[in-house]
Amino acid sequence: MPVHQHIRVTADAVVLRFNAKEGIMVLLSKRSIPPHIFKWGLPGGFVRNDEPIETTVHREILEETGLRVNYLEQFQTFGEPQRDPRGRILCVAHLGLMKPNATRLTPGAGNKEARWFPVRELPQTAFDHAEVIATALDHMRLRLRNEPLAFELLDPKFPVSELEKLYEWLYDRPVDRRNFQKRIHNLGLLTLQQEKLKHPLQGRPAQLFSFNRDKFTELKDKGTFIEIFS
Amino acid sequence: MPVHQHIRVTADAVVLRFNAKEGIMVLLSKRSIPPHIFKWGLPGGFVRNDEPIETTVHREILEETGLRVNYLEQFQTFGEPQRDPRGRILCVAHLGLMKPNATRLTPGAGNKEARWFPVRELPQTAFDHAEVIATALDHMRLRLRNEPLAFELLDPKFPVSELEKLYEWLYDRPVDRRNFQKRIHNLGLLTLQQEKLKHPLQGRPAQLFSFNRDKFTELKDKGTFIEIFS
DNA sequence: TCAAAAGTGTTAGAAATACACCCATGA
């Protein structure tokens, strides 16, 4: 049985970035070869024989887009027999998160065209990648309740409103500013920075905060079940 | 690159059962061939070329143990290059749940020996299966908060105390009986049955309840975020 | 001085927690 098995494996990533104006964006690259030529697909590719799966993902993202994610987590393996016309190919799908700076795409870095798309306005996608993206967002919504993933999408120093707007975009519902601030500050996970946001486009400059990861780890080690937000 | 890829794929399952006396048990089968001969491993095996991954799991569980699970869900793919001495072999790991009846093992059904082990007293396990089991239990603990997985481990009609004890075993902490009942009943997910538990070993016979899946679906469709228990 | 976003407190209702005694059954 194992001798005759012929299944190939790719590792692909749903890479997200966020900012308050544009919302949540996903990184796609335009396919330059069949199948699904000229459609947009997730960065990723075939796992090398001796390569850890996460390494494949980092390598392919870098090759196809020139970018490096600061957070990567596997979330599901897609394996329907007919999902790829080339034969049986499994896709080990990952969620990748980037901070707003460092997401600039330099055209011509590879031979592929890469672009950020708002998750609510995706182009025509290759294979089952639309389903993979939808599953990634569901996964993100669940994980965000208990894990500090949100901070992987924000600059090291950020205003509370930025965090709040991330939740509003992700869960697609309004959040009460006052209650949100109380709740977040009561958790004790944010450290006030001396600086304020420089040159806001408009309005009063916001206080900046940083995420206190040590405090989070301490709470988690104590066995406290942390509900960051819901 | 894809032409030279030589990676094989297995689908394996952490199958659980539960009862109040013995707690949570996991199904293992004794390996009859190298590597790790005579160690205990998860039921599972190589995915056939045109076979959906879940089908592999059902088939292998049936072949190795004669049992059928009533719930199956993929939770993680394990792919460290050195995890199997035979070469690069990925393991798409699943969580399987069974109801207390229908877990009787009939010896001699296959050529393998299969047994239930308490999750807290595992024997020596093959490959990285101890890690896979630990990850499955973490996954179960998380999913159980929002999904009605607990009922997959209980008989169709069960006393509330059975549900409560499942939570106590899984999270390894005591639960207040009165508060638990209030909370569970307030959710409105349990339907009172006319029957009472027949022939309890000791004490007053308990009222039986069934899980109201329609009600759960209705709440979920309304967008209510359901926290079953934590 | 205007427009835009930031910052801030109180109150009412809901939910969580802590806690102990009586009931139904079989041996």
Added chain:
DNA sequence: TCATGGGTGTATTTCTAACACTTTTGA
């Protein structure tokens, strides 16, 4: 009648939810 597990209520505290005006800045 005893041992065993099942069933139940109340008071306190904590958390959640609803709600609007003032402050700071740049244009």
